[in-house]
Amino acid sequence: MRIAVTTPTGNVGRHVVTALIRAGVRPRVLARDPGRLAPDVRGEVDAVRVDQYDADAVAAATRDVDALFWVDPTTGGQDPLADYARATASVVRAVTENRIGRVVFQSSVGAEKRHGAGEIDGLAHTESALDGLGVDVTHLRCGYFFTNLDLQIDALRAGKLQVILPLDQPMAWVAPRDIAEVAVGRLLSPAWSGRCVQAVHGPADLTWHQVAGILTAATGRRIGVERVTDDAMRAQLRRAGMTEGLVVAVIGMSTGLREDFVPEQPRTVGTTTPTTLAAWAHDHLRPLLGEGGPA
Structure with a gap:
């Protein structure tokens, strides 16, 4: 099976790549900067330099591919939803032109709302577009990434996280490595077809x-x-250098999911993955934070 992987150096994509290699697959990786691939991985993949917003390049890079792991690239632009639409146009063209029969798409909890969840609306747009192609597609509706805490290292060192969600509102938290394992299982399994949400x-x-x-x-x-408050968080994001459009999109991910939102997929044995936040934080965050600080 010829499998292409986007964002191969990302939090999830890098684990998808290594898991495929362990499974005996030589993946084709679409990377904006192939030089960022780990040195021990470079000889095990076919790397193509691709900007995912360039539909011509994506179509050329995915020629003769049987299956595709697609992640919409991160955006720092003024209009994030327009960037998602551009990325969606790229994957739609690639799947259609190259007759790629199987796609695993990294989406998010909240995409089922379709509208009103900030940046997640861009993922919902990609879901809908892929659904219209008539290929086998699995949308991975992922919980809140552990690695989002990497963006708050300074706050963690200072001992104080600030959020705009209710502090007693539970939500799913997930390790990117676990998402990758689910993605690879879906890419390789012959047991499913049609439109699936995992x-x-x-x-x-x-x-x-x-x-x-x-x-x-x-x-x-x-x-x-x-x-x-929402306004206080907006001010923080602006001070961090985010464009106004990105501030609106990021805030919307929280405000859109905090009022009576219930995920479409309930927690089951099939949606539950093993890595705990405690284990991840001990192995990943503790070395980053170093010694010292309030105990």
Whole structure:
């Protein structure tokens, strides 16, 4: 089976690549900068330099491919939803022109709303477009990535996370490596066809209060969490250099899912993955934070 992988150096994509290699597959990887591939991986893949917003390049890079792992690229632009639409146009053209029969798409919990969830609306647009192609497609509706905490390293060092969600609202938290394992299973399994939605919920739904306690125990630093207003968070994101359009899209992901939102896929044994936040934080965050700090 000829399998193409996008974002092969990303939080999920890099694990997809190595899992495919272990399965005996030599994947074709579409990378904006192939030089960022790990040195030990470069000889095991066929790397193509591709900008996923370039539909011509994506179509050329996926010629003769049987299956595709597609991730919409991250956007820092003024109009994130327009960027998602451009990426969607690329994958639609590639799948159609090259008759790619199987796609696994990295989506998100909340995409089922279709509208009103900020940046997640861009993923919903890609889902809908892929659904219209009549190919076998699985949408991975992923929970909140553990690695989102990497964006808050300074706050973690200071011992205080700030969020705009209710602190007692549980949500699914998941390790990117676990998402990759589910993606590879779907890419290689012959047991499914048509349109499928596979939620990836991690091992447990966690409130922000629980997250703070887990991070404190795992890192050896006292970490608290407080809820701030939407306006305060907008100001923080602007100070971080985000465009106004991106600020709106990022805030919308939280505001769109905090009022009476219930995921379309309930937690089941099929959606539950093993890596705990405690284990990930001990192995990944603790070394990044280093010694010292409030205990």
